Amino acid sequence: MNYIDYVSMPWHKKAVYKVKQFLKNLPHNCGNICKIAGKKISSGIFFAGKEIKTYFTVFIKGDIRTKLSYFIMGSGCILRGQIVKGFAFLALQSFYIVYMISFGWGWIKLLPTLGIAVKKEYWDEENQIFRYIQGDNSMLILLFSVLTIVITFAMLTVYIMNIKVSYHNQLDAAQGKKIPHIHTDIKTLFSKKLHFVFLSLPVLGIIMFTILPLIFMVLIAFTNYDKSHQPPGSLFTWVGFDNFRNILGGDKVLASSLSGIFGWTVIWAIFATFTNYILGILLALLINKKGIKLKKMWRTFFVVTIAIPQFVTLLLMAQLLANSGPINIILGYLGLPAVPFLTDVTMARIMVIVVNIWVGVPYTVLITTGILMNIPKDMYESARIDGAGPIKTFTKITLPYMLFVTTPYLITQFVGNMNNFNVIYLLTGGGPLSLDYYQAGKTDLLVTWLYKLTVNQQDYNLASTIGIIIFAIQAVLSLVIYNSTGSVRKEGKFQ
């Protein structure tokens, strides 16, 4: 089909065509992703293999000073006059050894079992009281083991660096070059290797507050760390893929909770994203309309609502819509029956979407106003001459243009809505609760379920499993959309 055929199709056929194309491309895209992933992994293995090979060849080729730095870090530097650098390496090595002996190894050694000694209670006959023997704490074992592993990896990098530096020095010496002095080193660090300086702090922050916790939580998905296995009272241990098996079908209640909540999450994300998007654009268009005066004032009316913190407005709305809240009181005065806004499943689901419109539309107005003004005026002009009405101009010009410009924004919005904690949690708390679900209600999203399992139930293993599932869904979604829209971003297009 060529472009002209496509353009002349009515909109519903276009939509069908697009969906067909998307589905047709889906295996291809997924295949591509797998291919890319495979390539990345194989190149990673190749890279590691090469590194290991150099590790041994350098050891064979290296002189005594280089060889020595395989065992005592920094010796290659110290023996060639790079005192500061050498001692820095040496200090790191000694720190690592002391750390491992005094702390790290003690935890790592317990990692395979996550502790065996349970906290024991025994009856002290003499004093007539219960006494306790302190046992292992699985949580601390896991946490500090992860920390030790991360530190070990960091140390390994430094170790390799130490060998490389030492070998470089050897080669430099062999060629009669001067071995770089500490001043020169610092100078290169601040010019050629400035990225090291700039990125060290941010990366440290990410490792401490994102990567380390993430490894810990991913590992927890493979344990039975739930409310009946809470350290220090009792231990938890590795259970392999049991949690995944349970949640994906092994345990009926869990599996039906997951599929039900996932289905609602997707429906919610679609509705929340598109109602906000389309209504926001319409409102922005209305404000931008030719005859309307005081545009700034109208816009401010809506935008001002953003300034009030979301949790305040949402809590107010929740009170407003409560069964004995003001709206139902007013309805009562009018002689109408009370409406179970937040306690009836269908009603609650509609209400969260409606309230989300109230919360979200001002943001869309804010963001789209500028873009709308950029749509070339002559397009509207010629459409008007061709006799297109306002609805036609909207669906044929405004919407396609906006979609084209804001696709990345829409994708982030969609993912953001899948994880829209505030609206759901503050408005309905996930309710109305359902017995079909495990500790969740009919408006719960995957994230709010995760939150409840973590904070209220302390079923950390399930929460982590759900977290990994959310991650997988998001990753696949982003990659597929990203690839099939073909809007692969061109970095440096403007540079």
Place this chain on the structure above:
Amino acid sequence: MKKVDENEKLTGSTVAGYGVLTILSLIWLIPVAWLIMTSFRKEPGAWNPYIFPKGYTFDNYIKLFTDTSLFNYPRWFLNTFFVAVASCAISTILNLLTSYTLSRMRFKLRKQMMNIGLILGMFPGFMSMIAVYFILKAMGLSQSLLALVLVYSGGAALTYYIVKGFFDTIPRAIDEAAIIDGASQSTIFWKIIIPLSKPIIVYTVLAAFLAPWVDFIFVSVIMKDNYNNYTVALGLYQMLTRENIYNYFTQFCAGAVIIAIPITILFIIMQKYYVGGVTAGGVKG
């Protein structure tokens, strides 16, 4: 003749436009107006079966700052202010460093780092919340304001892509010209990149500053029952529990209005930059 016709048509639809806008503004503004009105209401209680209060008073505001026995609002306000300033400073620095490096410098593993950042961003933030709590506890920092600052700003570098997208739109030719003129990387950063990307920087600064004022999830996990270190959001949230809501609802509204004032002011400043910022990062990134 035709022109008159058109004008008439225009006024017709314009009137309809005004009508719709008025109704919509009312829908959006009534809750806000109601919140402000309630903050001045004399009689207590969450909901009364009438709309306009029987009497007006400043007491809700005054009590908020003087009656600190149960809810220490002034303390929470200062806490939030401290956390907001500190985390805003740290996260802006981390974010700018990362964005600048990834946008302007070319080095080994750069692409890989960006991909890892993208992947890490796909894990839901709450998932590691508990782990972060355990880590802070192991560091001896749990339930402290410093912990909160670290939590808000520690991972700031992960949101590099918005700022980096903006930096990418600044032509590299400018840098190259500056290098020929003898400028160093730091001169380029301070004298060229920063002034040219003022909108996006203002946007990130304000966004980082606002986050602690409205978040109550991370605070509740980290502070647990340490009331003294609560931030306003979590503190206000406590006022709406079943046993407090009757007595404290009007104070809750007053407290909400007080945080809304600085946010509104900042928002007016930010509004100018918001549109440019979000779309620049998103579309061209």
